[in-house]
Amino acid sequence: MPNHRSGAGDPARTLRLLWRQPDETPRRGPRQGYSLDDIVTAAIELADTDGLDAVTMRAVAQAVGVAPMTLYTYVPGKAELLDLMLDASYARMPRPDRSGEPWRARVAALAEDNRKLFAAHPWAAEVGTGRPPLGPGLMAKYEYELRAFDGTGLDDVQRDAALTYVLDFVRAAARAAAEARLARRESAWSDEQWWAANAPLLARVLDAQRYPTAVRVGAAAGAAQNAAYSPEQAYEFGLARVLDGLGVLVDGA
Amino acid sequence: MPNHRSGAGDPARTLRLLWRQPDETPRRGPRQGYSLDDIVTAAIELADTDGLDAVTMRAVAQAVGVAPMTLYTYVPGKAELLDLMLDASYARMPRPDRSGEPWRARVAALAEDNRKLFAAHPWAAEVGTGRPPLGPGLMAKYEYELRAFDGTGLDDVQRDAALTYVLDFVRAAARAAAEARLARRESAWSDEQWWAANAPLLARVLDAQRYPTAVRVGAAAGAAQNAAYSPEQAYEFGLARVLDGLGVLVDGA
DNA sequence: CAGTACGTTGTACAATGTACGGAGTAATTC
DNA sequence: GAATTACTCCGTACATTGTACAACGTACTG
Numbered sequence: 289m290p291n292h293r294s295g296a297g298d299p300a301r302t303l304r305l306l307w308r309q310p311d312e313t314p315r316r317g318p319r320q321g322y323s324l325d326d327i328v329t330a331a332i333e334l335a336d337t338d339g340l341d342a343v344t345m346r347a348v349a350q351a352v353g354v355a356p357m358t359l360y361t362y363v364p365g366k367a368e369l370l371d372l373m374l375d376a377s378y379a380r381m382p383r384p385d386r387s388g389e390p391w392r393a394r395v396a397a398l399a400e401d402n403r404k405l406f407a408a409h410p411w412a413a414e415v416g417t418g419r420p421p422l423g424p425g426l427m428a429k430y431e432y433e434l435r436a437f438d439g440t441g442l443d444d445v446q447r448d449a450a451l452t453y454v455l456d457f458v459r460a461a462a463r464a465a466a467e468a469r470l471a472r473r474e475s476a477w478s479d480e481q482w483w484a485a486n487a488p489l490l491a492r493v494l495d496a497q498r499y500p501t502a503v504r505v506g507a508a509a510g511a512a513q514n515a516a517y518s519p520e521q522a523y524e525f526g527l528a529r530v531l532d533g534l535g536v537l538v539d540g541a
Numbered sequence: 542m543p544n545h546r547s548g549a550g551d552p553a554r555t556l557r558l559l560w561r562q563p564d565e566t567p568r569r570g571p572r573q574g575y576s577l578d579d580i581v582t583a584a585i586e587l588a589d590t591d592g593l594d595a596v597t598m599r600a601v602a603q604a605v606g607v608a609p610m611t612l613y614t615y616v617p618g619k620a621e622l623l624d625l626m627l628d629a630s631y632a633r634m635p636r637p638d639r640s641g642e643p644w645r646a647r648v649a650a651l652a653e654d655n656r657k658l659f660a661a662h663p664w665a666a667e668v669g670t671g672r673p674p675l676g677p678g679l680m681a682k683y684e685y686e687l688r689a690f691d692g693t694g695l696d697d698v699q700r701d702a703a704l705t706y707v708l709d710f711v712r713a714a715a716r717a718a719a720e721a722r723l724a725r726r727e728s729a730w731s732d733e734q735w736w737a738a739n740a741p742l743l744a745r746v747l748d749a750q751r752y753p754t755a756v757r758v759g760a761a762a763g764a765a766q767n768a769a770y771s772p773e774q775a776y777e778f779g780l781a782r783v784l785d786g787l788g789v790l791v792d793g794a
Numbered sequence: 795c796a797g798t799a800c801g802t803t804g805t806a807c808a809a810t811g812t813a814c815g816g817a818g819t820a821a822t823t824c
Numbered sequence: 825g826a827a828t829t830a831c832t833c834c835g836t837a838c839a840t841t842g843t844a845c846a847a848c849g850t851a852c853t854g
Contacts, residue, residue: 418724471671
């Protein structure tokens with residue numbers, strides 16, 4: 289399991305699972321003791337509480353209450369399970385009617401909805417979606433989010449590109465936040481310990497002659513963020529820029 | 542090795558390695574047969590040609606010509622090796638003088654430089670940098686790239702945020718491109734096969750009554766990109782938006 | 795009742811990072 | 825010079841992962 293990706297395996301089988309289309313041939317043998325949703329729900333709970341790395345086939349199986357290999361009668365493999373987890377999370381997102389608001393507010397809300405998704409399910413930002421799971425959750429999400437650009441005058445191609453742009457931004461911000469969190473948790477060195485251990489060498493090596501701008505700006509940014517990097521502030525700054533950039537496209541330069 | 546991250550281990554030791562500061566106590570025993578740069582270079586070559594997943598300690602050791610465990614006398618662990626690879630790649634980036642050009646051209650060039658970095662070293666976009674490798678390469682890069690915002694009137698905090706914004710965008714685009722490439726390579730299903738296998742079910746399930754906008758926009762976008770997703774076009778669209786968004790900040794609304 | 799396809803599971807394997815300890819070597823110390 | 829020490833190099837071993845395979849039991853079909 290080199291990386292966490294999605295969309296391997298027989299695509300038709302995956303699609304049938306996503307849309308919960310059972311095989312039409314009558315099933316012989318014993319009934320399955322659990323449902324696909326049981327598996328997916330257990331996996332999502334595991335990922336929410338302990339992170340994506342905790343989602344091993346053995347752990348999911350134990351959470352459900354079956355032997356590891358039993359999972360393979362519900363799901364072709366781990367990649368498909370990730371697809372199903374992602375699509376289920378998409379399906380559960382709230383989709384209030386915002387047709388009365390101006391487009392800028394709608395797009396900001398779109399970003400916020402996705403930020404909340406990644407806040408509730410940090411693992412969702414990590415799953416690579418080279419080929420996204422074309423399930424009912426993603427379709428409902430796509431349909432809903434495209435509407436945020438109603439009334440902007442963008443054509444269909446621009447509309448898709450604009451949505452992709454916003455979503456990619458939020459996802460990148462969520463990834464950065466997750467990485468920062470992970471670094472803190474896993475390293476066994478707190479930020480203070482880290483700086484205390486590094487300060488002597490850094491002081492010797494980062495002379496302001498050689499890196500004048502970097503030292504000055506880095507100090508100012510570090511002071512403003514109370515850390516070397518603040519995911520929240522990066523998100524806020526970035527979102528304002530994203531909206532401004534789309535504004536130029538929409539309102540004309 | 543759950544994920545590819547960087548910055549674990551004793552930070553002071555890592556920093557000494559990054560800046561090539563040898564232990565000051567005189568070394569006893571046999572001299573090392575290779576240099577740290579030999580290890581790092583071999584690892585980078587491996588990653589460039591076969592991807593980050595091919596960078597196993599065993600494979601790097603074989604490329605260098607030593608036993609796997611020998612690497613641990615050069616490097617504390619794999620995480621530190623990734624840090625060193627990343628910093629070395631940063632150090633090798635070109636940094637031409639662009640002080641004569643307007644800021645927009647300089648920022649566009651900055652993005653392009655990073656796009657080329659990720660084109661040459663796709664693995665660099667995958668390495669998580671929760672705590673970035675504070676080595677000479679990153680410092681030189683940071684110093685140089687901050688200069689792209691000279692003359693914009695941004696204060697130091699804004700300048701750092703703007704640079705982070707641009708770099709995160711390029712990195713996200715590179716990741717998306719890498720994911721798309723990986724999906725194609727690993728899945729053993731070509732895009733045509735994938736669509737052929739999925740088309741029947743998709744046609745049944747994606748009715749235009751339920752997903753009117755999605756079906757229409759998806760079709761238009763797919764036709765315009767000759768695929769469900771085009772990393773290049775997403776990059777071009779996004780970069781224009783990034784520059785416009787920064788333009789609003791710089792020139793005032 | 796016989797046959798067949800399916801659910802469940804124990805065992806097993808390959809790949810990974812790296813801990814551990816042994817063997818050899820060179821600098822330091824007596 | 826001899827003993828000690830610290831270091832390089834490396835063979836072995838272990839835990840963890842996804843999942844292939846085959847055995848065994850079960851419920852539906854004929």
